[in-house]
Amino acid sequence: MSGGSNSHSCHGSQVVQAPPGARKIVLAGNPNVGKSLFFNAFTGLYVDVSNFPGTTVTISSGVMGDDVVIDTPGVYGVSSFNEEEMVARDIIAEADIVVNVVDAVHLERDLFLTQQLIDMALPLVVALNMVDEAEARGVSVDAVALAERLGVPVVPTIAVERKGFDRVRATLDEAVPGISDPVLQDRLLSLLDRVGTKAEALLVLEGDPYVAERHGVEPLGMRDEIYMDRRRRVNDIVARVVSQRDRSLDLRTRLGHALLRPLTGIPVLLVVLWLMYEVIGVLVAQTIVGFTEGVVMQGYVEPALRAAAAAVVGTGVIFELIAGEFGVVTLTITYVLGLLLPLVVGFYLMLSVLEDSGYLPRIAALTDRLMTAIGLNGRAIIPIILGFGCITMATITTRILGNERERKIATALMAFAIPCSAQLGVIVALLAAAGGLGITIAYATIMFLVFGLIGLALSRYLPGSSTDLLIDLPPLRLPRPMNVLTKTYHKTVMFLREVVLYFAAGALLLATLQLTGALEAAQVALAPLTETWLNLPRETATAFIMGFVRRDFGAAGLYDLGLGGAATLVSLVTITLFVPCIASVLVIMKERGRAFTVFTWVGSVVLAFLVGGIVARVLVLAGVV
Amino acid sequence: MTLLQAKRNRPVRILEIPDDRARAQCVRFGIGEGTVVDSAEALASGPVLVRHRNQEICLGRGLACRILVEEDPSDTRGRSGDGDATAEAARGRFRGWRRRGHSR
Numbered sequence: 001m002s003g004g005s006n007s008h009s010c011h012g013s014q015v016v017q018a019p020p021g022a023r024k025i026v027l028a029g030n031p032n033v034g035k036s037l038f039f040n041a042f043t044g045l046y047v048d049v050s051n052f053p054g055t056t057v058t059i060s061s062g063v064m065g066d067d068v069v070i071d072t073p074g075v076y077g078v079s080s081f082n083e084e085e086m087v088a089r090d091i092i093a094e095a096d097i098v099v100n101v102v103d104a105v106h107l108e109r110d111l112f113l114t115q116q117l118i119d120m121a122l123p124l125v126v127a128l129n130m131v132d133e134a135e136a137r138g139v140s141v142d143a144v145a146l147a148e149r150l151g152v153p154v155v156p157t158i159a160v161e162r163k164g165f166d167r168v169r170a171t172l173d174e175a176v177p178g179i180s181d182p183v184l185q186d187r188l189l190s191l192l193d194r195v196g197t198k199a200e201a202l203l204v205l206e207g208d209p210y211v212a213e214r215h216g217v218e219p220l221g222m223r224d225e226i227y228m229d230r231r232r233r234v235n236d237i238v239a240r241v242v243s244q245r246d247r248s249l250d251l252r253t254r255l256g257h258a259l260l261r262p263l264t265g266i267p268v269l270l271v272v273l274w275l276m277y278e279v280i281g282v283l284v285a286q287t288i289v290g291f292t293e294g295v296v297m298q299g300y301v302e303p304a305l306r307a308a309a310a311a312v313v314g315t316g317v318i319f320e321l322i323a324g325e326f327g328v329v330t331l332t333i334t335y336v337l338g339l340l341l342p343l344v345v346g347f348y349l350m351l352s353v354l355e356d357s358g359y360l361p362r363i364a365a366l367t368d369r370l371m372t373a374i375g376l377n378g379r380a381i382i383p384i385i386l387g388f389g390c391i392t393m394a395t396i397t398t399r400i401l402g403n404e405r406e407r408k409i410a411t412a413l414m415a416f417a418i419p420c421s422a423q424l425g426v427i428v429a430l431l432a433a434a435g436g437l438g439i440t441i442a443y444a445t446i447m448f449l450v451f452g453l454i455g456l457a458l459s460r461y462l463p464g465s466s467t468d469l470l471i472d473l474p475p476l477r478l479p480r481p482m483n484v485l486t487k488t489y490h491k492t493v494m495f496l497r498e499v500v501l502y503f504a505a506g507a508l509l510l511a512t513l514q515l516t517g518a519l520e521a522a523q524v525a526l527a528p529l530t531e532t533w534l535n536l537p538r539e540t541a542t543a544f545i546m547g548f549v550r551r552d553f554g555a556a557g558l559y560d561l562g563l564g565g566a567a568t569l570v571s572l573v574t575i576t577l578f579v580p581c582i583a584s585v586l587v588i589m590k591e592r593g594r595a596f597t598v599f600t601w602v603g604s605v606v607l608a609f610l611v612g613g614i615v616a617r618v619l620v621l622a623g624v625v
Numbered sequence: 626m627t628l629l630q631a632k633r634n635r636p637v638r639i640l641e642i643p644d645d646r647a648r649a650q651c652v653r654f655g656i657g658e659g660t661v662v663d664s665a666e667a668l669a670s671g672p673v674l675v676r677h678r679n680q681e682i683c684l685g686r687g688l689a690c691r692i693l694v695e696e697d698p699s700d701t702r703g704r705s706g707d708g709d710a711t712a713e714a715a716r717g718r719f720r721g722w723r724r725r726g727h728s729r
Contacts, residue, residue, distance in 0.1 A: 109654050
């Protein structure tokens, strides 16, 4: 989700240290207003940019001149409602200068945070972003009047076109605490001797239990009063500086509504899924992979590598380790570059388009009722969809969910039942080869049922209750090709960096097992499980052993076995439900704890073979096999 | 009545949001107790879609049925209670036309 110098924050503790003399410049703003674009421009480092709230869940920091720039998760206000807010809260409270990015179209919402930052007495510069989109929607904002009312510099910007960045940078020295409410400021002064800063005093006054505890004082329950007063001040400012020509619903808004209503929304969702199948399953998995894996790798690269290896080391054990059936070099290169790379690029391209269009929060609203049945609300669909990209990253994104119970359910669902892009790519390729759309639908139905059952069980047995959906919908936007390509590029590089090492280690393990005869012994030992229980050839044991390294590695192991339709279905259901990859296990351990990690890991092995066996039995009973 | 029962696509005044966090979050979004929102629509997919200025918010059903609202007193549509769908639609069209004709 981010490159460059990136520090992960645990449980809201402050982790970004600035060198002496450097100012901490903190980017703050509502979700989805373009903070990350400012961060990219200021520091030259890359962080993800999407069109849905919650893209930035970890803290990124970088250097601009002598100063340190810190990007924060988007929040609608500073307090402790969820983990994103707690992370943002501590970094904002310690800022030397806050660059508050606001969305010119939604000033009524965004200025609430601005006014809160002003009430916290933090030196502020406001970047009035998306002035072009506001203009296109008939909203015009008087930036000069806004600066006068707020008492801080206001710089109009168009971040996606990189306009206004220099002016924001040049204005940093003019950052000042703005115009707050005098009565409120008096109250803050009276707290200062007990709570070090006005920023934290305000949070105590607003009843933040964590900040109060830090200073050994009781939280004061004045939030409602302060919030309503602040809301009045903001509405007053908006009424004076914003003018809107036309409030009738434009086409884009109407289209957005159609995506929310099941009658129109579900068919659109199905068409989107079908399009993804056509692009990834048919175009990439068959045509492109057929060329890269079949022609380039098998036809040219592997023979060349084998010849080169033979010329250097002869034909002994070393040759087998390097370039044999499971040779570290040949297997890694063929699988990673020939098979997975095209699939992962295709998948991330599609996912990036979805992310940037603003469609994801609408899917959240569309699936809310279904998600409520499994103890989640619609918002959980966002980490789950991102899980189809990478489970490891998506597990971190579960921080956007309302409480720990929801985060546990979502994490377990992904660890058990959601295949990541690399795995899904191989799966779709195998399904398409084994029987096309019919078997794909059978696979999807089984996975959907298992997903639902796991959700129902967890929702029933995990104590507590889940929160209600409460999200704002970003406008629909046409994705910018440059952003889609950049994001795909960065995600693909990250994938390659991570996967090569695991694949090489997995190949080394397999080659060693094969050379020592342990692989054949394992295939024989596992035969009751593979042959008797799953009705699969015993060679599939190799794929499951590979699955312990990574599920996509395991799925790739099935690629060369030439299985029939029924065997493909059974083996794919089993490998999908198999253990999460090592990287995800580490993140699950960090986010959810050891006991929960053991539960998902052991549970996934049991569940994979249980469900796989049931599918195999049903296929026999139905007379398919 | 509750937000869930609000007539489709009519302005309503929010009277009470009992849940502490939801109330705070709604105030941040621009909707407090006493605010007249542009429209509310209970979606068949579950949540209630609330439009307020340029803002669109989705609230889960469980939350929407705890939020109390009343018809906006300044909204004259649908007060006759005759339930005539054609007349209703005609009034809606008229209002839409009138809105577009008059910039605020």
